Every structure is written in C-alpha cells, then in structure tokens.
Amino acid sequence: MARDRTALAKRVALGAGCLAAFLGAAHLAERADRPAVPAAAPVTERPLPPELPRQALTAALATAAPVAPAPKPVAPLPAAYTVKSILPVKSPFVHGDWYWDESAAPSTGKIVVTVDLKAQVLSVFRDGHEIGTAVMIYGADAKPTPLGVFNVSFRKARHVSSIYDAPMPYTLRLTNDGVSIHGSESMRPDAATHGCVGVPIAFAKKLFAVVQLGDTVIVSNGETLKAGQPITAA
Structure with a gap:
C-alpha cells in the first residue's frame, strides 16, 4: 500500500514537471511571436547651444548692416580778409597820382589787389594793410573792364600786346582774353x-x-573800402 502511494506521488510530481515545462515553452513561444518593445531612451537634459566660433562671429559682423559713421566736425570758416590800415592819401588824388608806403605792413602776408571802377582807384593790400594806391584808367563802353574776382595767371615785365601791338609794361594778366593790369x-x-x-x-x-x-584781384564798381571792413571775396 505504501509502495503504491510512493509511485502515485512520483507520477504526480512528474506530471506537474511536464506541465510546468509545457507552460514555460508555450510562454517562450508567445514571447518569440510578439514584436520586441524597444527600451525607453534615458531622459537627459537638453544641451545648451555651443558658443559662436570667432570666424562665424566675424562673418556675421561683416554681413551686418553698416552703422553710419558719426558726422565729421565742420571746419571753421577762415577769417575774412579785413582791411587793417589805409594809406593817408591827401586830396585831391588825380590821374597820374600814386602813393606807396609799406611801413605799416608786415614784410610778408597775403596780397590782395582791389580795383574800384567808379572811384577810378586801384589799391594793393598786404595782410590787410594798404601798401600802395593809384588813380587808374579802365575800359571804355565798347570794351568794358570785367567785374569780378580774378587770379593773376600771367606776369611779364616787358610785354607787348599781340592784338594791338602796344607796349604793356609790368603786365599782370587777369583773363584768358588778355585783360590785364599794366603800366x-x-x-x-x-x-x-x-x-x-x-x-x-x-x-x-x-x-x-x-x-x-595766383594772387587775388577784385574788380568792383563803387566798392569803397575802409579800415575794419572785411574783403569777403579775398
């Protein structure tokens, strides 16, 4: 009787083992048929953007809209050429008369010549001081002396007019067509x-x-200059 129980227990244990093995194999087969689920990626912090390389920064600055430069300071206007002294010419001052005195003027300085057709007077200034003046003659109505500001473009001590075949000593030419100051x-x-x-x-x-x-000659018609008056065209 005891032997039969032992045999029965062995059969039960063997059956249980076979059942467990069968269930295990079935479970493995089911897992093999089911698609594998990928493992979840680990959660990490988002990295900060890297620093802009120096080359890229330079290129970005080069292509950026240019910044307007600051305006340059305006240069001050030069001081006007002012009459500082006038020669003490006594009246009457008639044709053929002239006066020259450089004692009140510096030995160097800008030379400006003024010609007043109405007063028929020519004056020469050095650094604003009148050093010479003379009564002069000028162009007739058919050949008027032009008004304006001129620069001496030609000078010759012994000059003869190629148009009129007339001597023009100490010529100082003002215009391209030959208008000059001369003796x-x-x-x-x-x-x-x-x-x-x-x-x-x-x-x-x-x-x-x-x-x-290159010295300046100003020809006007009635521009009488006095001490302290600026010669703006000079």
Whole structure:
C-alpha cells in the first residue's frame, strides 16, 4: 500500500514537471511571436547651444548692416580778409597820382589787389594793410573792364600786346582774353583802354614786384573800402 502511494506521488510530481515545462515553452513561444518593445531612451537634459566660433562671429559682423559713421566736425570758416590800415592819401588824388608806403605792413602776408571802377582807384593790400594806391584808367563802353574776382595767371615785365601791338609794361594778366593790369603812359581823365586797367608806369613797377601768380584781384564798381571792413571775396 505504501509502495503504491510512493509511485502515485512520483507520477504526480512528474506530471506537474511536464506541465510546468509545457507552460514555460508555450510562454517562450508567445514571447518569440510578439514584436520586441524597444527600451525607453534615458531622459537627459537638453544641451545648451555651443558658443559662436570667432570666424562665424566675424562673418556675421561683416554681413551686418553698416552703422553710419558719426558726422565729421565742420571746419571753421577762415577769417575774412579785413582791411587793417589805409594809406593817408591827401586830396585831391588825380590821374597820374600814386602813393606807396609799406611801413605799416608786415614784410610778408597775403596780397590782395582791389580795383574800384567808379572811384577810378586801384589799391594793393598786404595782410590787410594798404601798401600802395593809384588813380587808374579802365575800359571804355565798347570794351568794358570785367567785374569780378580774378587770379593773376600771367606776369611779364616787358610785354607787348599781340592784338594791338602796344607796349604793356609790368603786365599782370587777369583773363584768358588778355585783360590785364599794366603800366600806361596815357594817364589822362579822358583816356580809356580796351578793357585793361592802366596805372602809372612807376607804380606798375612796384605793383609788379609784390604781386605773384595766383594772387587775388577784385574788380568792383563803387566798392569803397575802409579800415575794419572785411574783403569777403579775398
């Protein structure tokens, strides 16, 4: 009887083992048929963007819209050429008269010549000081002396007009068509020129000695200058 129980227990245990093995195999087969589920990716912090390389920064600055430069400071305007002293010429001052005195002027400085057709007077200034003045003759109505600001473009001590074949000593040319300041022997009230400004020859020689190429000559009609008055065109 005891032997039968032992045999029965062995059969039960064997059956249980076979059942367990069967269930295990079935479970494995089911897992093999089912698609594998991927493992979840580990959660990490999002990295910060890397620093912009120096080359990229330089390129970005190069392509950026240019910044307008700061405006340059405006240069101050040069001071006007002011009349500082006038020669003490006594009246009457008639054709043929002239006056020269450099004692009140510096030995160097900007030279400016003024010609007033209405007053028939030419004056020369150095650094604002009048150093010479003379009564002059000028162009007739048919050949008027032009008004304006000129620069001496030609100078010659012994010059002869190629148009009129006339001597023009100590010529200081003002225009391309030959209008000049020069010495003249015809210093009469009724004398006229073909547009040039004629002065006594002795005065023309002194004027020629101080006026150089490029110096300014202002021809006006009634512009009388006084001490302290600016010569703005100079």
